[in-house]
Amino acid sequence: MSQPAPPTLPPEIQAWFDARGWRVRRHQHDMLSKAREGRHALLVADTGAGKTLAGFLPTLCDFASSAGGAVHDGLHTLYVSPLKALAQDVKRNLLTPIEEIGLPIKVETRSGDTPSNRKKRQRERPPHVLLTTPESLSLLLSYPESADLFAGLKRVVIDEVHAFATGKRGDLLALALARLQAISPELQRVALSATLANPLSFQEWLCPQLDDGTGEIRAADLVLGETGAAPEVEILLPIEERVPWGGHAGRWAVGQLYEAIKANRTTLIFTNTRFLAEFIFQCLWEENEDHLPIGVHHGSLSTEARRKVEDAMARGELRALVATASLDLGVDWGDIDLVVQMGAPKGSSRLLQRIGRAGHRLDTASRAVLVPGNRFEFLEAMAAKDAVDEGQRDGEEFRAGGLDVLAQHVMACACAGPFNEDDLLSEIRSSLAYSWVDKTGLQRVLSFVESGGYALRAYDKFRRIVRGKDGVWRLSHPDQAQRHRMNAGIIVDSEMLMVRFKNGRKLGKVEERFAAQLSAGDTFFFAGMSLEVEVIKDMDVVVRAAKKSATIPSYGGLRLPLTTHLSGRVQEMLSDRAGWGRFPDDVREWLEVQDYRSIMPAPGQLLVESFPRAGKHYTTYYTFEGWNANQSLGMLITRRMEDRGLMPGGFVANDYCLAVWGLKPVDDPKPLLSPDILTHEFTEWVTESHLLRRAFREVAVISGLVERQHPGKRKTGKQVTFSTDLIYDVLKKYEPDHVLIEAAWADARARMTDVGRLADLLERSQRELVHIELDRVSPLAVPVMTMIGREAVPQGGVDDELLIEAETLAGEAMRIGPE
Known part of the structure; x- marks a missing residue:
């Protein structure tokens, strides 16, 4: 069967492609065809394949005079990205074809950094194309003029959709899309990504079976991009020293990293934390005898500082830039010829995304170097490299939308104008994240937004909306709109x-x-x-x-989770003895001695080792389920040890292993891991610990129950915590089934503890647990044992004591003969 001819481009746009020596790629033609057919579409294409241009190509064609395009008034296309930097970068790259082709398109950005006078003008006289974030879009929809502003909207382009669709920002965007579709029924939804393991789930999220009133189902179509050049990934190893036993900073590699910077035109260095970005930058600056221009970029820097660095990179003025995830999405700097990942990548999709910043051209292989901080991170780096080489991707699964986000959206709708409950329910249910909400569920949320719930009903400060005799909901007072807009948002950082x-x-x-x-x-x-x-x-x-300093600020952000996909690959590597030959000598020796003195943890198996040391009894659990799950497991096991008189002393955890110690030995670990721990100790622990209180604080802020910002004044973190703790205690006592208690439990279980992975681990432990009793520490336990006593040291901190302790432990573990 012959393929249909690709759609014809307007002559001036085709001439622009020709003048640059470019051809219009198949997936760009396909996206134009989908737009002309009125279809929603998800484009999955490699980095450098021209995804952004594919998303905007229908818009450019709409404005081409040769195609009969009329001069459009008002907002035509909305571009939504997860990062402010990405929107700024897209604006730079989108203006080039618009100006060179001579199209009458006005493009602007809108985010939290946009001046208030420009925001006001954008609502009154919007550009043709607006580049924004989910939070800024939600705020735009909270204005009474939003119905007029979006009435003529033709297209929404969601870039890097994988980065936020599965989280609360995705919930907020899904609700915003539902509202936009109600305002402009012919609106077309487009999403772009380079790294999706499960495109079907994202197709359903983007457009969950929308019915345009004709009975036709308009689900999103999938467009696959042309395959690009395979990336070139290598793992950096110490030249003379051994791969470190512990630590995460990769400081050992700074000298080699500096030589790589000198050998390349521009190097982009990714770290997993803001602390590590500052730390590696400082180390490089001390090494920088040639005074090369090197910058640093992360989300806690001022807007001015970030823009200065972004502009310098765009002009090709920096030789290297150290950055966090603030720059790992879609930023198009074609002169970057090397990407470095400091520490473990935590997932193959994340690594692919970051690698793609190098070259940023489909026919050019992206070059990347992985710098493991320790031996387990070396294995993880190898697993990630293999996954990239094989084209395997991973990602997070979708879950039900958060009630706190829904409460925020309800308030935004009320700020825009009075609404009917049934109409709002129909609109909300048209999004996949909230398709589960029924009339009773919405009424619970409305009751909360109305008065805070029955336990808080007596306090006027929580009365935000009222229901009139006509059954229509509206704001309780006009001032509520300003209060909402000052406090709305999804990202709740520490103060x-x-x-x-x-x-x-x-x-x-x-x-x-x-x-x-x-x-x-x-x-x-x-x-x-x-x-x-x-x-x-x-x-x-x-x-x-100052002339000199040593302290670097650390931040309490969430750790990047180790994906289940990479976890499985690492375990397969450990059990594949024939494959150890490709490892460095010291890593291979580490595994061989472990295999001789104990056993290797096999896939699907839970290895537990016990050994005495310095008057204490240690038990190590090789879970490979990530830091969050291991932290939770440590809490639960120590509680059970206490109940059984085993006198626990504490625990430490990393992504791969948990080490627990006490004054008495654990002869049989299986009872400590029985699955009922999740119904008894887990519930008790979460309820009593700071975990649920912290989760409640976040959902209270997101839902608007507790306000951080007042006119001319902002609450401190202590004041917010004090307020939320008081409310939490009241609700826990008088209304334990409150909407926010439910939302906090959902967060505590799913996001903060990886309880799903924990449940799988406990179930597996009853079938596949292997307990090995040793006379001293095992080689595999050394990396986690070096962390004892240094749990409070910020990730990336390295000192002489840690190195000495690691060598001492390694000497004990690697000795073959009896103690």
């Missing part, structure tokens, strides 16, 4: 203080808990500079330049 010079120049933000440790005269390293504290006043840390 931050601004770091600035006395002249007012802002450098960025540090967490309140870090600032609380500082006094006048203290020094720290931030934004690539050594700083001395002059004074801490209100929400500002006023600083001046």
Whole structure:
């Protein structure tokens, strides 16, 4: 069967492609065809395949005069991205074809960094194309003029959809898409991604069986891009030393990394945390004898600092940039010829995304170097490299939408104008994330937004909406709209203080808990500079330049989870003895001695080792289920040990292993791991611990119950915590089935503890547990054992004591003969 002819481009757009020596790729033609057929579409294509241009090509064609395109008034296309930097980068690259072709298209960005006067003007006189984030879109929809603003909207383009669709930002965007579709029924939805393991799930999320009123089902179509050049990935190893036993910073590699920077035009160095970005930047700067221009970029830096670095990269002025996930999505800097991943990548899709920043052209192989911080990270790096080489991807699964996000959306709808409950329910249910919501469920949320719930009904401060005699819901007072817009959002960071010079120049933000440790005269390293504290006043840390500093701010953000896919690959590597030949000599020796003195943990098996050391009894559990699950398991096991008189002393965990110690030996670990631990100890522990309180604090802020911002004043983190703790105690006592208690439990179980992986592990332990009793520490236990006593040290911190302890443990573990 012959393929249909590709759609014809307007002559001026075809001429622009020809002038650049480009051909219109098949998937770009396909996306144009889908648009002309009125279909929603998900495009999955490799980095550098021209995904963004494919998403915007129908818009460019709509404005081409030769195609009979009329001059459009108002907003035509909405582009939604997970990052402010990505929107800015797309604007730069989108303006080039618009200006060179001569299309009458006005493009602007809108985010939290956009000045308020420009935001106001955008609502009154919008551009043709608006580049924004899910949060800013939700706020736009909260204005009464939103119905007029979006009435003529033709297309929504969602870039890097994998990065946020499965989380709460995706919930918020799904609700916004449902509202946009109600305002503009002919709206076309487009999503773009380079790294999807399960495209069908994203097709359903993007357009869950929408009916346009004709009875026709308009689910999103899948468009697959042309295959690009395979990436070239290598793992950096110490030249003279051994792969480290412990640590995550990869400081050992700084000298080799600096040589790579000198050998390449531009190098982009990714880290998994903001602390590590500052730490590696400082290490490189100390190594930088040639005074090469090297920058740092992460989300806590000021807008001015981030833009300065982004513009310098766009102009090709930097030789290297150290960054976090703030830059790993879609940023198109074609001059980057090497990407470095410091530490473990945690997932093959994330690694592919970051690798794709190099070259950023479909026919050019992207080059990447992985720098493992320790021996387990070396195995993880190998597993990720193999997955990339095989084209295997991983990702998070979708789950039911959060009730706190739904409450925020309900309030945004009320700010836009009065609404009918049945109409809102129909609109909400048209999104996949909230298709489960029934009339009773919505009424629970409405009751919460109305008065806070029956336990809080007596307090006027929680009354935000009212239901009139006509059955229509509206704001209880016009002031509620301003309060909502000041506090709306999904990302709930720890409370931050601004770091600035006395002249007012802002450098960025540090967490309140870090600032609380500082006094006048203290020094720290931030934004690539050594700083001395002059004074801490209100929400500002006023600083001046210092000659030298050692402290680096750490941040309490969530750790990147190790994907189940990579976890399985690492376990397969450990059991594949024939494959050890490709490992460095010291790593191979490590595994061979482990195999001789104990056993290797096989896939599907739970290896538990017990051994004495320094008057204590240690038990190590090789779970490979990630740090969150291991932390939770450690809490639960120590509680059971306490109940059984085993006198636990504590535990430490990494992504691969959990080590627990006590004054009495664990002769049989199986009873400590029985699945009923999740129905008894787990519930008791979560209820009593800070975990549920922290989750409640976040859902209380997201839902709008507790406000961080008031006109002219912002609550400190302590004030927010105090407020949420008081409310939590009231609800726990008088309304334990409150909407926010339910939402907090969902967060605590799913996001903070990886309870699903924990349940699988416990079930497996009853069938496949192998307990080995040893006379001393095993080689495989050394990496986690080096962490004991240093749990509070920020990830990436390395000191002489840790290295000495690692060598001591390694000496015990690697000795073949009896102790």
